[in-house]
Amino acid sequence: MSEGAMPGKRPRLSIxxxxxxxxxxxxxxxxxxxxxxxxxxxxxxxxxxxDGSSDRTGEIVARLAAxxxxxxxxxxERNQGYGGALTSGLRGSRGELIFFSDADLQFDLSELSKLxxxxxxxxLVIGYRAPRRDPFMRLVNAWGWKVxxxxxxxxxxxxxxxxxxxxxxxCLDRIPIRSSGAMVSAEILIRLRDTGHKWVxxxxxxxxxxxxxxxxxxxxxxxxxxxxxxxxxxxxARRTHKQFVKYLIVGAANTALDAGIYLTLTRLSxxxxxxxxxxxxxxxxxxxxxxxxxxxxWTFRAAGSGIGTQIIRFLIVQLTAMxxxxxxxxxxxxxxxxxxxxxxIPAIGASTITAFLANKLxxxxxxx
Numbered sequence: 001m002s003e004g005a006m007p008g009k010r011p012r013l014s015i016x017x018x019x020x021x022x023x024x025x026x027x028x029x030x031x032x033x034x035x036x037x038x039x040x041x042x043x044x045x046x047x048x049x050x051d052g053s054s055d056r057t058g059e060i061v062a063r064l065a066a067x068x069x070x071x072x073x074x075x076x077e078r079n080q081g082y083g084g085a086l087t088s089g090l091r092g093s094r095g096e097l098i099f100f101s102d103a104d105l106q107f108d109l110s111e112l113s114k115l116x117x118x119x120x121x122x123x124l125v126i127g128y129r130a131p132r133r134d135p136f137m138r139l140v141n142a143w144g145w146k147v148x149x150x151x152x153x154x155x156x157x158x159x160x161x162x163x164x165x166x167x168x169x170x171c172l173d174r175i176p177i178r179s180s181g182a183m184v185s186a187e188i189l190i191r192l193r194d195t196g197h198k199w200v201x202x203x204x205x206x207x208x209x210x211x212x213x214x215x216x217x218x219x220x221x222x223x224x225x226x227x228x229x230x231x232x233x234x235x236x237a238r239r240t241h242k243q244f245v246k247y248l249i250v251g252a253a254n255t256a257l258d259a260g261i262y263l264t265l266t267r268l269s270x271x272x273x274x275x276x277x278x279x280x281x282x283x284x285x286x287x288x289x290x291x292x293x294x295x296x297x298w299t300f301r302a303a304g305s306g307i308g309t310q311i312i313r314f315l316i317v318q319l320t321a322m323x324x325x326x327x328x329x330x331x332x333x334x335x336x337x338x339x340x341x342x343x344x345i346p347a348i349g350a351s352t353i354t355a356f357l358a359n360k361l362x363x364x365x366x367x368x
Contacts (some may be wrong), residue, residue: 009039009040009041009042010040010041010042010097010116011041011042011043011096012041012042012043012044012094012095012096012097013037013040013041013043013044013045013095013096013097013098013099014044014045014047014093014094014095014097014098014099015033015036015037015044015045015046015047015099015100015101015109015112016046016047016048016049016089016090016092016093016098016099016100017029017030017033017047017048017049017089017100017101017102017103018049018051018082018085018086018089018100018102018103018163019048019049019050019051019053019057019061019085019103020050020051020052020053020057020079020082020085021053021054021055021057022053022055022057022103022104023053023055023056023057023060025103025104025105026048026057026060026061026103027060027064028105029048029103029104029105029109030046030048030061030064030071032105032109032110033046033109034046034068034070034071036109036110036112037070040112040113040116041095041097043095044070044095045070045071045072045093045094045095046070046071046072047071047072047073047074047089047092047093048061048071048072048073048074048103049074049075049076049085049086049088049089049092050073050074050075050076051076051079051080051081051082051084051085052076052077052078052079052080058073058075061073072092074088074089074092076088080180081180081181081182081221081224082180082181082182082184082221083177083179083180083181083182083183083184083187083228084180086100086177086184086185087177087180087184090167090172090177093169095169096168096169097119097166097167097168097169098166098167098168098169098172099112099115099165099166099167100163100165101163101164102163104209105207105209105210106133106206106207106208106209107127107163107164107204107205107206107207108204108205108207111127111164111204111205112166114127114202114204115127115164115165115166115202116166118200118202119166119168121200122198122199122200123167123168123171123192123197123198123199124165124166124167124168124171124192124197124199125165125166125199125200125201125202126157126159126162126164126165126189126199126200126201126202127159127162127164127165127201127202127203127204128157128158128159128162128201128202128203128204129159129162129164129203129204129205129206130203130204130205130206131206132159132206133206133207133208134206134208141222142159142160142161145160145161145186145225146158146159146160148229149186149190150361151357151361152229152233152237152240153186153190153236153237153239153240154239154240154243154360155186155189155190155193156365157189157201158201159201160185160186160189161182161185161186162204164204171192171195171197172188174195175188175191175192175195176191177191178228178232179228179232180224180228181221181224181225181227181228182221182222182224182225182228183224183225183228183229183232186229187228187232187236190236191236194236194238194239240360243299243300243356243360244356246295246298246299247295247299247352247356247359248352250290250291250294250295250298250299251291251352253290253294254287254288254290254291255287257283257286257287257290258283258284258286258287259283260283261279261282261283261286261287262276262279262280262282262283265279265282265283266279288315288318292310292311292314295314295359295364296310296364299364300359300360300364302363302364302365310363310364313359313362313363314359314363317355317358317359317362317363318355320354320355320358321351321352321354321355321358322351324347324350324351324354325347325348325350325351326347328343328346328347328350328351329343329344329347332346332347
């Protein structure tokens with residue numbers, strides 16, 4: 001790692017780039033990275049992970065490494081995917097701080113300074129493209145991917161796959177990385193969140209690609225990401241699983257409270273025995289209030305400001321779930337021809353899952 005002490009500079013910085021067939025961009029990428037690193041750190045290195053390129057990417061970086069001792073080449077004999085290249089760069093970096101970006105010149109590397117402003121207070125700083133300069137369908141795909149990761153794993157990040165992130169080395173040393181494809185960024189963030197690491201998000205400039213061809217939107221890359229998501233789901237979705245179990249416990253307690261109040265009123269009071277509909281409305285309201293309180297403070301830990309909005313959303317969700325329950329039951333009995341008892345199973349399941357996801361992602365959603 002190159003050294004040259006100057007006041008105010010950071011010690012031991014690694015900058016690396018995963019690269020696949022980037023011969024048109026890689027030399028300029030390395031040149032810009034060297035200039036930024038020299039201004040930012042006293043001890044630094046620039047690494048390119050050539051992920052089995054079929055063009056001259058590796059050859060160009062090898063020449064630059066021969067000319068500049070602080071430039072390194074990590075080369076894969078065959079393509080291992082974006083996750084494999086990212087893992088090689090993270091594990092191969094020697095710095096106390098590790099920054100990575102793409103090698104396609106779509107980012108202004110001088111904006112690393114914006115991330116450096118926050119790294120003393122958190123474990124990682126995440127850039128988000130503001131705005132993102134990609135074709136419309138890539139924007140749609142990115143939005144769907146973000147929603148899916150939020151739904152399945154509770155990952156609330158503006159731009160999951162933005163390749164402009166700065167890490168403290170020690171936080172990466174504590175987690176495994178199993179993804180070899182596009183799931184890797186989400187996996188890393190989920191694992192760091194679940195081990196108590198903190199981050200901040202910072203807007204960064206994004207520019208259209210002017211040379212080379214992107215690979216992120218290829219069907220094979222997308223299918224690989226979904227396959228890895230399915231494979232890692234049991235391991236990474238523990239937080240959502242725990243929340244769902246808590247939600248079911250609250251639901252069972254709510255049902256017991258509802259029934260207990262109703263039976264107490266109608267069996268011990270002659271008045272409520274004659275006005276059982278009113279008793280049922282009171283018991284149902286008590287159960288709803290109990291459900292709201294416990295889901296707010298225990299299941300989703302969303303206590304704080306905005307309780308009025310949460311109450312309104314909770315009521316909307318519960319009414320929607322009630323409609324779904326009735327609709328599914330009607331469809332099972334009328335269209336499928338099952339008995340009402342059998343139809344209750346998918347009806348309850350559909351309404352419970354719908355209510356859980358809506359409350360998690362909308363009613364009790366916490367800020368990122």
